[in-house]
Amino acid sequence: MNEQDQVIRNLLNSNGLEVSDLQQRLASIYSGAIDYADIYLQHSTNESWVLEDGIVKSGSFHIESGLGVRAIHDDKTGFAYADEVSAMALQQAADAARGIAGAGESKQQCVLQRTEALARYPALNPLTSLNEAHKINLLREMDAYARALDRRVVEVIASVSGSYDEVLVLATDGTLAMDIRPLVRVNCTVLAEQNGRRERGSAGGGARLDYNYFFATAEGETDLRWQTYAKEAVRQALVNLDARPAPAGTMPVVLGSGWPGVLLHEAVGHGLEGDFNRKGASAYSGKIGEQVASELCTIVDDGTLHDRRGSLSVDDEGTPAGYNVLIEKGRLVGYMQDKMNARLMGVAPTGNGRRESYAHLPMPRMTNTYMLAGETPPDEIIASVKRGIYAPQFAGGQVDITSGKFVFSASEAYLIEDGKLTAPLKGATLIGNGPDAMRQVSMVGKDLRLDAGVGVCGKDGQSVPVGVGQPTLKLDALTVGGTD
Amino acid sequence: MKPELSDLNNELADVKQAVADAIAYSTKLGASAVECALTRSRGISVETRLGEVDTVEFNQDGALGITLYQGQQKGSASTTDLSPAAIRASVEKAFDIARYTSPDPFAGLAPAELMAQQLADLELCSPGEQSADYALERALQCERHALAQDKRIVNSDGASYSSHVGYRVYGNSHGFLEGYLQSRHAMSCSLIAKQGEAMQRDYAYTVARRTDELWTPEQVAELAVQETVARLGARKVATAKVPVLFRADVANSLFGHFVGAISGGNLYRKSSFLLDKLGQRVFPEWLTIVEQPHLRGALASSPFDHEGLATQDRTIVDNGVLQTYLLTSYAARKMNMTPTGHAGGIHTWELNQQDQSLEQLCRTMGTGLLVTELMGQGVNLVNGDYSRGAAGFWVENGEIQYPVEEITIAGNLADMLRAIVAIGNDIDVRHGVRTGSVLIEEMRVAGH
Numbered sequence: 009m010n011e012q013d014q015v016i017r018n019l020l021n022s023n024g025l026e027v028s029d030l031q032q033r034l035a036s037i038y039s040g041a042i043d044y045a046d047i048y049l050q051h052s053t054n055e056s057w058v059l060e061d062g063i064v065k066s067g068s069f070h071i072e073s074g075l076g077v078r079a080i081h082d083d084k085t086g087f088a089y090a091d092e093v094s095a096m097a098l099q100q101a102a103d104a105a106r107g108i109a110g111a112g113e114s115k116q117q118c119v120l121q122r123t124e125a126l127a128r129y130p131a132l133n134p135l136t137s138l139n140e141a142h143k144i145n146l147l148r149e150m151d152a153y154a155r156a157l158d159r160r161v162v163e164v165i166a167s168v169s170g171s172y173d174e175v176l177v178l179a180t181d182g183t184l185a186m187d188i189r190p191l192v193r194v195n196c197t198v199l200a201e202q203n204g205r206r207e208r209g210s211a212g213g214g215a216r217l218d219y220n221y222f223f224a225t226a227e228g229e230t231d232l233r234w235q236t237y238a239k240e241a242v243r244q245a246l247v248n249l250d251a252r253p254a255p256a257g258t259m260p261v262v263l264g265s266g267w268p269g270v271l272l273h274e275a276v277g278h279g280l281e282g283d284f285n286r287k288g289a290s291a292y293s294g295k296i297g298e299q300v301a302s303e304l305c306t307i308v309d310d311g312t313l314h315d316r317r318g319s320l321s322v323d324d325e326g327t328p329a330g331y332n333v334l335i336e337k338g339r340l341v342g343y344m345q346d347k348m349n350a351r352l353m354g355v356a357p358t359g360n361g362r363r364e365s366y367a368h369l370p371m372p373r374m375t376n377t378y379m380l381a382g383e384t385p386p387d388e389i390i391a392s393v394k395r396g397i398y399a400p401q402f403a404g405g406q407v408d409i410t411s412g413k414f415v416f417s418a419s420e421a422y423l424i425e426d427g428k429l430t431a432p433l434k435g436a437t438l439i440g441n442g443p444d445a446m447r448q449v450s451m452v453g454k455d456l457r458l459d460a461g462v463g464v465c466g467k468d469g470q471s472v473p474v475g476v477g478q479p480t481l482k483l484d485a486l487t488v489g490g491t492d
Numbered sequence: 493m494k495p496e497l498s499d500l501n502n503e504l505a506d507v508k509q510a511v512a513d514a515i516a517y518s519t520k521l522g523a524s525a526v527e528c529a530l531t532r533s534r535g536i537s538v539e540t541r542l543g544e545v546d547t548v549e550f551n552q553d554g555a556l557g558i559t560l561y562q563g564q565q566k567g568s569a570s571t572t573d574l575s576p577a578a579i580r581a582s583v584e585k586a587f588d589i590a591r592y593t594s595p596d597p598f599a600g601l602a603p604a605e606l607m608a609q610q611l612a613d614l615e616l617c618s619p620g621e622q623s624a625d626y627a628l629e630r631a632l633q634c635e636r637h638a639l640a641q642d643k644r645i646v647n648s649d650g651a652s653y654s655s656h657v658g659y660r661v662y663g664n665s666h667g668f669l670e671g672y673l674q675s676r677h678a679m680s681c682s683l684i685a686k687q688g689e690a691m692q693r694d695y696a697y698t699v700a701r702r703t704d705e706l707w708t709p710e711q712v713a714e715l716a717v718q719e720t721v722a723r724l725g726a727r728k729v730a731t732a733k734v735p736v737l738f739r740a741d742v743a744n745s746l747f748g749h750f751v752g753a754i755s756g757g758n759l760y761r762k763s764s765f766l767l768d769k770l771g772q773r774v775f776p777e778w779l780t781i782v783e784q785p786h787l788r789g790a791l792a793s794s795p796f797d798h799e800g801l802a803t804q805d806r807t808i809v810d811n812g813v814l815q816t817y818l819l820t821s822y823a824a825r826k827m828n829m830t831p832t833g834h835a836g837g838i839h840t841w842e843l844n845q846q847d848q849s850l851e852q853l854c855r856t857m858g859t860g861l862l863v864t865e866l867m868g869q870g871v872n873l874v875n876g877d878y879s880r881g882a883a884g885f886w887v888e889n890g891e892i893q894y895p896v897e898e899i900t901i902a903g904n905l906a907d908m909l910r911a912i913v914a915i916g917n918d919i920d921v922r923h924g925v926r927t928g929s930v931l932i933e934e935m936r937v938a939g940h
Contacts, residue, residue: 063594063596064592064593064594065566067566067590068568068569069568069569069570069586070571071572071573071578072571073573083544083546084548086548087547088550088552091572104550107624143592199761206762206763206874207874254879256731258939258940287649289691367551367553404868406867408867410649410693411691411692411723411726413898415868415870417868435872437868437870437879439867439868439881440898441898488938489870489879489881489899489901490902490938491903491904491936
C-alpha cells in the first residue's frame with residue numbers, strides 16, 4: 009500500500025470517514041463570499057526519554073490528533089478545530105469557520121487532484137525503529153562516553169526524542185495532499201567544573217529519519233553521530249571554563265559556518281515572510297528588486313533537501329516544498345508565501361505555508377534557510393581581522409521584523425587579535441539591524457555547512473522545526489554587548 | 493453567548509470522574525502510585541486589522557497527562573484526545589514506559605499529609621461574552637481609536653480580543669481529587685509608526701480574569717500609540733557604564749531570573765548563581781518579597797500546586813535575606829528539604845518599598861538608561877552572566893532625552909539584584925511578580 013493510501017486509512021477510514029465526506033463538508037462551506045476553504049487532519053505520536061544523574065529518569069509519550077477547518081474571504085479568516093476526528097466534530101468546526109462571511113450561492117469546487125510531490129524523506133515511524141531497551145542503552149552509552157572524555161565533566165543530561173506525524177489536507181482549490189513526517193533528535197548537555205567554576209556545553213542533531221541515523225557516521229567522520237554530539241558538548245563546556253568576559257562596543261565579527269546561520273534566519277528570514285510584507289510591516293516591505301545586502305550574499309529557503317529537519321515534501325496547505333531564492337547577490341528577489349498571502353500579493357505560493365498542528369492557523373514560515381558558499385578560505389577571513397570577535401556557536405536569537413533589530417547570544421566565542429584567535433569569551437551578545445548587518449558582509453567563506461538538525465522556530469506562539477546554514481562570514485561592524 | 497458557571501461546574505464534575513477512572517485503571521494495572529492532571533479551555537480569539545476582520549478563531553483545547561510509578565520507576569503519557577479509549581491507551585503507555593526507566597530513589601508523589609484541604613473559592617473564573625460579534629466590536633473599537641490618534645501611526649499590526657474559560661483537575665493515588673474553574677480575557681493593539689524611512693512597532697495589552705478588570709479599548713489604544721510613537725528617531729548611545737532603570741513591564745523579568753535561580757531543579761543540578769544562599773542576603777536590606785497565592789481573582793492565584801500541595805502565604809525575601817527555595821516534592825527529596833508548593837510556578841509575589849513614581853525614579857537616576865524592551869536570551873543562570881539586547885530612552889538630569897535602540901545591557905545577576913537602588917510604585921499587575929520599575933546602580937551598556 010502506498011503511503012498516501014495509508015494516511016487516508018489511518019486518518020479517515022479508521023474514524024469512519026471517507027474522502028467524499030470531507031469533500032461534501034467543504035462544499036457546504038464553499039458558498040457566497042468564501043474564496044477558499046480547507047480541512048486539515050492530523051494524527052501524531054511522539055516520545056522522549058531523558059537521562060540525568062546517570063539514570064534514565066523519565067520517559068514520556070504524547071498523542072495529538074484532531075482536525076482544523078479554515079474558511080477565507082478576501083483577507084479574513086474563520087477558523088475552528090476539534091481534538092477528535094469525527095463527522096460530528098467536522099461539521100461543528102466547519103459551521104463555526106464558515107461564519108466569517110455571509111451565506112450565498114454555492115460555488116463549484118475544483119476537481120480533487122492528489123498532489124504528486126517528490127518525497128523528501130522516507131515514510132518511517134521512528135518510534136518503532138528501535139526497541140525501548142536500545143533507546144535507553146543509547147542514553148547510557150552517551151553518558152558514559154561523555155564522562156570518559158574528561159574528568160572535569162560532572163553532570164550529563166542526555167535525551168532522545170522522536171515523532172511520527174501523519175497529515176491530510178483537502179482544499180476547495182482541488183488540493184488533496186497527504187504526508188508522513190518522521191523526525192528524530194538526540195541531545196547531550198554537560199556541566200564541567202574546574203576550581204569551583206561550572207560551565208555548560210550542549211550539542212545535538214537530528215533528521216527526518218528514524219533512530220538508526222544516530223548509529224551511522226556522518227560524511228568524512230569516523231565517530232558515530234551520537235558520539236560527535238557528546239564530544240562537541242564536552243568541548244564547548246571545557247572552552248567556556250577558560251572564557252573571560254567579552255568586550256563591549258562596535259567591532260568586526262566573524263560568524264562560523266553552520267548553526268550561526270540562525271542569524272540569517274532571524275535578521276533576514278522572518279522579514280521576508282509574506283504575511284509581514286503584505287501588511288507592510290517588515291523592514292523589507294516593498295523592496296523587491298532593491299539591493300538589501302552586500303553583493304556577496306545569496307540567501308535561499310530550501311524545503312527540498314533530503315531528510316533535513318526543516319524539509320517538507322508538501323507544506324501544510326498541500327503545496328510541494330520549493331527551492332526559493334530570497335536574496336540573489338544582495339538583491340531582494342522573493343518572499344516566502346502561503347496560499348492566502350500569495351493570492352493577496354498576486355504571486356504563487358512557495359511551499360512555505362506551515363502550522364504547528366491542526367489547532368493552529370497556517371502562515372508563511374521558513375524551512376531550511378541558508379546562505380550559499382563564497383570563495384574565500386575561512387582561515388583567511390579570521391586572518392583579516394585586527395581586533396574583533398569570532399563566534400562559531402549561538403544559543404539563540406530574536407528579531408523585531410518592523411525595525412529590523414536582532415539580538416543573538418553566542419554560546420562559544422573568541423577574541424581575534426592581529427588575525428589570530430586568542431582568548432575564549434563568555435556572555436557575548438550581538439545586536440544589530442538586519443538590513444544594515446547584511447550590507448556589512450565583506451567576506452564569505454567557501455565552507456557552506458548546514459546545522460546538525462536542532463532548530464525550532466517560534467512565530468505567533470507556534471513552533472515548527474527548521475534548518476539553518478551558512479559559510480564562515482565576516483561583518484565589518486556589529487555591536488557586541490559584553491561586560492569588559 | 494456567555495458560558496454559565498453551572499454548566500462549567502457540571503462539566504468539571506464529569507472530568508473529575510474521568511480522572512478518577514484513569515487513576516483507578518492505573519492501580520488496577522499494578523501501578524504503585526499515580527497522578528493525573530486534566531486541563532480544558534474554550535473560547536474565542538479574534539483579530540482585526542485596519543478596521544476589518546482579520547481572523548476569528550474558535551478555540552477548544554484540552555489535554556490529559558498521567559504519570560505513574562512502579563516502585564521507584566516512572567512513566568508518563570499525555571493525550572489531547574480525551575475519549576475514554578484514548579485515556580486508557582495513555583495509561584497503558586505510561587505503564588509500559590515505567591518498565592524501562594531506571595529506579596530513582598527520589599521519584600514519587602508529594603507527601604500525602606501536605607495535600608491541600610478545604611479549598612477556598614478563589615474566584616478564578618468569571619465567564620465573559622464569547623460571541624464573535626462582541627469580540628470583534630471590542631477589537632475594532634480599540635484599533636479605530638488608535639488609528640485616529642496620531643498621523644505618524646501609518647499602519648496597524650492589528651488589534652485582538654480573546655475570552656476563554658476552562659478548568660484544571662488534578663488527582664493522585666493518595667485519594668486527592670480536586671479541580672477549579674478559571675477564566676482569562678485579554679485585549680491588545682499593535683501599531684506601526686513611520687518617520688522618514690524608519691518604521692517602529694510597539695503594542696499594549698490588558699489581561700485579567702474578569703472582563704470588568706480589563707482596561708477599556710481606548711486605554712489600550714492610547715497606550716499603544718504612545719509607546720509606538722515614542723520610539724521614532726531612536727538611536728544608539730555610546731558604550732559606557734551607567735545606571736539602568738527597568739520599567740515595570742520589563743522589570744518582572746529580573747525577578748523571573750531570580751525565580752529560576754532559587755528553583756529546586758537548578759539548585760540540585762548546581763546550576764544556579766544563588767547556590768547555598770538560603771539565609772543570606774541576596775537583595776538590598778530594605779527589600780521584602782511575600783507570596784500570596786490566595787488573592788481572590790488574581791491571575792497567579794491557585795488553591796493547590798501541580799502536585800496537589802496546599803499553597804500558602806510565604807515570605808520569600810525578608811529584608812534582603814533569602815527565606816526559602818522553591819521546591820517541588822522531587823527537588824525537596826533530592827535536597828532533603830520540605831516541598832514548598834511551587835510545582836507549576838510561583839503565585840502572586842508582592843514587593844515592599846514601592847514609593848516613587850517612574851518620573852521620580854528617573855530623577856533619582858539622574859543620567860542613565862530607561863529600559864522598556866529586552867530582546868534575546870543572553871541570561872546564564874549557572875553563573876549569573878547577563879547580556880541582553882535593549883531599547884528604551886536616554887535620561888539626563890532626570891528628564892527623558894531621546895529614544896534608544898540597538899544596544900545591549902550587561903552585568904551579573906547576583907550583583908544586579910544586590911545593586912537595586914529603588915523600586916517604583918507603578919506596579920504592573922499583569923504578571924505573577926507585581927513589581928514597579930526597578931533602578932539598578934550600574935550596568936555596562938554597549939552601543940557605538
